[in-house]
Amino acid sequence: MTAARAVTTTPKRRGAVSRGDGQPPSAPLELTLQAEDYLKAIYELEREGDAAGTNALADRLDIAAASVSGMLQRLARLGLVKTERYHGTRLTAAGRAVALQLIRRHRIIESYLVARLGFAWDDVHDEAERLEHAASPQLIEAMARVLGNPTADPHGAPIPTASGEIAERELASLAALDVGASARVAGVNGRDPRLLRYLGERGIRPGVKVRIESREPFDGPIVVTVGREKQAISPGAAAHVRVEPKAP
Amino acid sequence: MTAARAVTTTPKRRGAVSRGDGQPPSAPLELTLQAEDYLKAIYELEREGDAAGTNALADRLDIAAASVSGMLQRLARLGLVKTERYHGTRLTAAGRAVALQLIRRHRIIESYLVARLGFAWDDVHDEAERLEHAASPQLIEAMARVLGNPTADPHGAPIPTASGEIAERELASLAALDVGASARVAGVNGRDPRLLRYLGERGIRPGVKVRIESREPFDGPIVVTVGREKQAISPGAAAHVRVEPKAP
DNA sequence: CAGAAAAGTTAGTACGTACTAAAATACGGT
DNA sequence: ACCGTATTTTAGTACGTACTAACTTTTCTG
Numbered sequence: 269m270t271a272a273r274a275v276t277t278t279p280k281r282r283g284a285v286s287r288g289d290g291q292p293p294s295a296p297l298e299l300t301l302q303a304e305d306y307l308k309a310i311y312e313l314e315r316e317g318d319a320a321g322t323n324a325l326a327d328r329l330d331i332a333a334a335s336v337s338g339m340l341q342r343l344a345r346l347g348l349v350k351t352e353r354y355h356g357t358r359l360t361a362a363g364r365a366v367a368l369q370l371i372r373r374h375r376i377i378e379s380y381l382v383a384r385l386g387f388a389w390d391d392v393h394d395e396a397e398r399l400e401h402a403a404s405p406q407l408i409e410a411m412a413r414v415l416g417n418p419t420a421d422p423h424g425a426p427i428p429t430a431s432g433e434i435a436e437r438e439l440a441s442l443a444a445l446d447v448g449a450s451a452r453v454a455g456v457n458g459r460d461p462r463l464l465r466y467l468g469e470r471g472i473r474p475g476v477k478v479r480i481e482s483r484e485p486f487d488g489p490i491v492v493t494v495g496r497e498k499q500a501i502s503p504g505a506a507a508h509v510r511v512e513p514k515a516p
Numbered sequence: 517m518t519a520a521r522a523v524t525t526t527p528k529r530r531g532a533v534s535r536g537d538g539q540p541p542s543a544p545l546e547l548t549l550q551a552e553d554y555l556k557a558i559y560e561l562e563r564e565g566d567a568a569g570t571n572a573l574a575d576r577l578d579i580a581a582a583s584v585s586g587m588l589q590r591l592a593r594l595g596l597v598k599t600e601r602y603h604g605t606r607l608t609a610a611g612r613a614v615a616l617q618l619i620r621r622h623r624i625i626e627s628y629l630v631a632r633l634g635f636a637w638d639d640v641h642d643e644a645e646r647l648e649h650a651a652s653p654q655l656i657e658a659m660a661r662v663l664g665n666p667t668a669d670p671h672g673a674p675i676p677t678a679s680g681e682i683a684e685r686e687l688a689s690l691a692a693l694d695v696g697a698s699a700r701v702a703g704v705n706g707r708d709p710r711l712l713r714y715l716g717e718r719g720i721r722p723g724v725k726v727r728i729e730s731r732e733p734f735d736g737p738i739v740v741t742v743g744r745e746k747q748a749i750s751p752g753a754a755a756h757v758r759v760e761p762k763a764p
Numbered sequence: 765c766a767g768a769a770a771a772g773t774t775a776g777t778a779c780g781t782a783c784t785a786a787a788a789t790a791c792g793g794t
Numbered sequence: 795a796c797c798g799t800a801t802t803t804t805a806g807t808a809c810g811t812a813c814t815a816a817c818t819t820t821t822c823t824g
Binding site for chain 1: 635
Binding site: 300302331332338353354 | 810811812813814815818819820
């Protein structure tokens with residue numbers, strides 16, 4: 269068969285996940301599931317430090333750094349991020365709005381699964397991770413309504429409002445507290461259900477009071493009092509526990 | 517920069533939507549969202565006639581016929597369909613199993629949205645269409661449990677069991693009934709919410725008894741008695757109403 | 765401050781999924 | 795049996811997203 273030139277004649281929009289939220293006035297802004305994941309990850313990394321580094325992103329998303337570079341350029345083209353060549357990436361206002369909506373979806377879904385469908389708090393992350401890309405705003409708001417518009421998810425993380433405001437508290441990591449300090453557990457970061465279960469079994473859950481008893485050198489265990497029991501946990505695990513420091 | 521040969525070194529699996537149902541023993545079988553949509557559409561077309569034609573599929577999925585051809589070859593490679601060149605496509609047993617699981621997901625989600633989240637029966641299709649690809653088996657079974665394992669969705673369509681059995685009833689189209697015949701509405705086919713709402717407003721809903729009063733020639737309206745009122749509807753709309761014929 | 769290590773980018777490739785245009789096949793009616 | 799139309803497939807292209815390899819830039823350390 270001989271050559272046939274394909275004359276590009278405005279094909280229709282493809283690849284993006286339509287969530288059926290018809291916004292006729294202005295921007296359609298349909299993002300792919302992957303793009304959404306990047307934005308959320310950038311948001312989180314920005315919160316944990318400064319601009320999100322390419323390798324850190326690659327690590328978190330389990331994607332090769334080179335691929336991340338490429339995607340960041342695409343997101344920059346869409347006006348969702350601002351990348352400073354060789355110096356990390358930040359969300360623009362538009363990008364942050366998308367990320368916050370995703371986080372709202374995620375946390376409401378987690379809350380709903382635990383409250384209404386009998387899921388364990390340590391077993392909802394992956395489910396929410398998938399559903400957050402598929403759920404329409406109507407579904408999310410219906411879930412929120414049924415739950416009485418919760419303000420925190422089962423891990424203690426605050427839920428952004430529908431208009432994208434989030435009550436970020438000043439939190440420290442359990443691993444960073446001094447010996448003798450007391451704190452209230454605000455939440456537990458982390459995607460790994462085993463870690464969540466492990467901590468949960470030791471009583472480390474949102475709302476619980478803890479006190480640092482001692483810490484061993486050379487990355488040794490941290491001993492904390494939880495309720496009336498003492499628990500020795502690794503600094504690695506403790507790093508995922510977000511706490512609200514208290515006066516002794 | 518000079519040429520660099522990319523040496524293919526077994527990259528990791530990509531593109532498919534992992535639903536987190538870890539089946540370590542045999543087949544992973546992770547399908548993309550699109551592949552799943554094709555399988556469902558083929559299932560439906562097979563039920564409405566014989567092998568699914570490429571154009572019919574293209575029509576239903578709103579995709580160019582050429583693209584459908586390509587995808588069918590991929591699905592055939594995966595052993596999910598059997599295509600007889602130029603003569604339509606059928607699901608294999610494996611393909612049918614996937615389609616039935618999707619239909620189960622879809623119908624349970626629809627049921628749940630109506631029963632627990634205040635959605636209107638004519639407004640759940642699109643939401644379910646997206647969620648069915650993201651929901652894990654655990655979520656689906658949790659929803660089913662909460663609802664008491666329903667056997668039909670809000671449109672009256674039967675829900676396949678978790679093991680893939682479906683109670684397909686012998687149904688006729690309202691458009692095909694003779695004048696004077698009575699029937700019970702079993703369900704309404706269709707993705708178009710306007711049609712569903714239109715019919716619903718006229719009392720045509722699953723479970724309702726109808727009687728054909730008259731039909732006009734040249735594709736004219738069909739007059740049916742619904743409850744104690746007479747309604748004149750177009751044959752096009754009537755064709756979407758599935759009924760269980762009854763003795764007069 | 766130089767050189768090594770770390771971090772990031774570019775180049776080239778692959779695959780899934782879509783498109784248009786054009787060719788091939790099948791089918792119904794004269 | 796033939797011809798035109800409908801259906802389907804192939805050819806060629808595009809784009810998003812991923813990969814590895816190789817290169818560049820920045821940062822850290824002796």
